[in-house]
Amino acid sequence: MNPDHARFAEWDAAYVLGALSASDRRDYEDHLAECAECTRAVGEVAPTVGLLSRIAAPPLTERDEEPDAARRAQLVSIAGRRARRRRGWWVGAGVAAAAIVVAAVAVPLTIESASQQGSVYALEDLANAPLEASVRLTDAAWGTQIDLVCRYSGEVLDAPEGGWPYALAVVDANGASTTLSTWRAEPGSTTQLSAGTDLGVGDIGAVEIRTITGEHVLMRYEADR
Ligand SMILES: [Zn+2]
Structure with missing residues (x-):
């Protein structure tokens, strides 16, 4: 076990929530x-948090100021508890989350999405975007599943109704990019979405968050080559 592990063992949910x-x-x-x-x-906790933010969670967006600390702590506590304790609940939730995501973005998803594989990478901020994001890349028979957790952590600017639109893109080893999903993010919100690419994990050069037009790269995870 990693020697620092004791210090960080309980930080997963807080991290995913951007707390x-x-x-x-x-x-x-x-x-x-x-x-x-x-x-x-x-x-393990990321899909749970995503589910909470989509379904159960009171919005973190209703205030003009910092998200309420007590509410955040409560969500961290709920998410951590559910993710750790109740495997059965989690699998059920995973299926529900998968159904929601399929309805929302129509990407290939299987029950494999409920398994805890793949590796999590933080996206680097390239443009002072008010976002914190990470992706989990999971090898699949059909390509790679990309699970994005993206929190709009910046100040409340003049966000349009429904929030700013963003695009998730994958770049192959030759630099060719494909837009996989688009979504809107309001200040304080946390978005979790799953997308798929036919590229194998090893063929992915980068995963990027772009402006909706695809012109500007805001955040990037670049694979080591
Ligand atoms: Zn650890």
């Missing part, structure tokens, strides 16, 4: 790179 401070987040991401157990925990 960590910037410096804590950096420390945790450094730890994630070296700790398989925490990486797995993040992968």
Whole structure:
């Protein structure tokens, strides 16, 4: 076990919810790179948090200021508890989440989406976007499943009704990009969506969040080659 693990063992849900401070987040991401157990925990809690934000969670967007700390702590607690304790619940939730995602973005998804595989990578901010995002890349028979968790963490700017639109794109080893999904994000909201590409994990050069027109890359995870 990683020697720092004890310090970070309970940070998964807070991380996925974007509730960590910037410096804590950096420390945790450094730890994630070296700790398989925490990486797995993040992968496990991410779909739960996404589900909460889609279905059950009161919006974090109703205020003009910082998200309410108590509400955040409550969500962290709920998400962490559910993800850890109740495997059966989780599988059921995974299926429900998969159904919702299929309806929303019509990507290939199977029950495999409920398994905890793949690796989680943080996206690097390239344009001072008010976003914090990570992707989980999971090898599948048909290509790669890409699970995105994206939190709109910045200040409340003049967001249009329904929030700013963004696009998720995958770039292959030759630099050719494909838009996989689009979504809207309001300040304070956390978006979780699943997409698929026929590229194998090893053939993915980068995963990017772009402006809706695809012109500007806002955040990127670049694969090591
Ligand atoms: Zn750890």
